[in-house]
Amino acid sequence: MGTAHAPSFVTADDPWVGLNGGLEAQLAGLHREIRAKPELATIDRIAVAVHDSASGRLRTFVESNIGSRPFDRFSDRLELHPTLAAVATTGIPFINNAIGGDPAGGDGLNDRLRSLGLRSRYIVRIHRSGTLYGFIFFNSGRPGFFTEATVAALTPYRRLIDVLVVGTLTSQRTMLAAVRSALQVSHYRNEETGAHLDRMSRYAELIAQTLAARYLLSDEFVEYVLQYAPLHDIGKVAVPDHILLKRGKLLPEEYEVMKTHVAKGVEIIDAMIHDHGLEALPYRDLLRNVVAHHHECYDGSGYPHGLAGEAISLEGRIVAVADVFDALTSQRPYKEAWSNDTAAAFLRAQAGRRFDPACVEALLADPEAIRDIQQRFRETPGGFGLAALRHRAAQAAAC
Structure with missing residues (x-):
């Protein structure tokens, strides 16, 4: 952690x-x-x-x-x-x-x-x-x-x-509103649906709650994981259209540009904190880590810094599992939804490689809670943006 x-x-x-x-x-x-x-x-x-x-x-x-x-x-x-x-x-x-x-x-x-x-x-x-x-x-x-x-x-x-x-709570909500406004403005070029962000943040909360006793996490920490998890991909607003919207496979040099959304996201968060006078934002480092670490892999093969194991923040490890699980179990224009069991098998196969094994098991320990989240935050018709959305499909193969 x-x-x-x-x-x-x-x-x-x-x-x-x-x-x-x-x-x-x-x-x-x-x-x-x-x-x-x-x-x-x-x-x-x-x-x-x-x-x-x-x-x-x-x-x-x-x-x-x-x-x-x-x-x-x-x-x-x-x-x-x-x-x-x-x-x-x-x-x-x-x-x-x-x-x-x-x-x-x-x-x-x-x-x-x-x-x-x-x-x-x-x-x-x-x-x-x-x-x-x-x-x-x-x-x-x-x-x-x-x-x-x-x-x-x-x-x-x-x-x-x-x-x-x-x-x-007001400073927290001001930050969330500022970031979500940026996401809303760019919604047409972002594959994330509102329902996806709702579900993945609740999965992140579920993981944090399950790990709380092991890591001595407070309810305050769990609350901020829930609130800040949806902001993980804010940096995609800075990715050029010709890459973000590309329908075919990205060229290696294009994929390198795509990966810059992590560093751009941290820059955007820091700028918003400064511009809105939120230097005292509660758990500011947690927010930055959610953005900075959600593409790091447990075995050190992720990006942007190649961090491994507990050198990756706990919140980053939590959000990585929550985000990919929802991506796998959600229908997208480029793929059918995986079953929960199939997605669980994938996560377990990647535990210790891409994902923190403790975070994987924390999520999968309560199948009923997963189904409840999926029921409460179902996709609505027409919920997708106009982006090509191929980046999410490639994420499962990344790392």
Whole structure:
């Protein structure tokens, strides 16, 4: 895994669990400050979950705990959680000062909180101009903790966390919007469909979630893999039409030009960060690595730098597997879709050569999740651009 953003966990004997850098590190610092106040000393957990308006799903994002994390890598539809849905709709915070067991047919969240000794909770939404960004959760091991007085003492910190989260997500979304605008302008000359980008980013998220325990990855890291994966091929906007749109096989010298889309992509990302004043963009190195490393091969035969093994960033290795799997299992003007089993056999045959074996197995470990992604993000008629699209066909043979 690349070292630019490697998880910086505290030692095993430190009670502060889950410090991964970025917003999570800021949240942990605030948590320490909050607990230094006698009236707030038993706030044992602060967490933020983000809401994905495109899918209607709620995902754990960052948190700071005394003890274990109750909901690592949790993702579910908001509509399945009536309490949270009510907070989202009304804006009225929710307080439960006597967390009990879940009723029959409940979602199991109360049971998990109780199992870790948490007895009180306070939930507020993060909301701006009609947009739900997510929720902030405060938990205490003391029953009856969230009184009018403790909520008032907590309010300045709650507002600061709200501002930090919105600022972080806004800068992320500004970057995504800028890059996607460039992709949209050039859509007619780019073979990637919107559905392809949706699927491959969810495959990347699935791989990252599966590898999280092995690599000590935070939910924050997984979230940014999901958000930044679709930007991997931004550099194709700089490839000349006579090469990108060529219908026949590329000549060797043309293929060399095609490969420059990786370096061009990094240049475009750096320029957009500078032009939009996003030098503080969260996980900026992760974004650059997604663009820079998605054509590197595990055995060192890829491009542009011929990196091998863990010299390739983890996010680059993840996106390489996610991108090729979706390309193989999708119908394109130049080919029929492969079955999931056939594509899985190809990935396994190339594991250790083109692909990181751990990333391959992480994706293929959950066939049902793959089918769910394919069902949710199906191609729509007429979804292809006007490009010749032969480059993707050649990718399976590259490396």
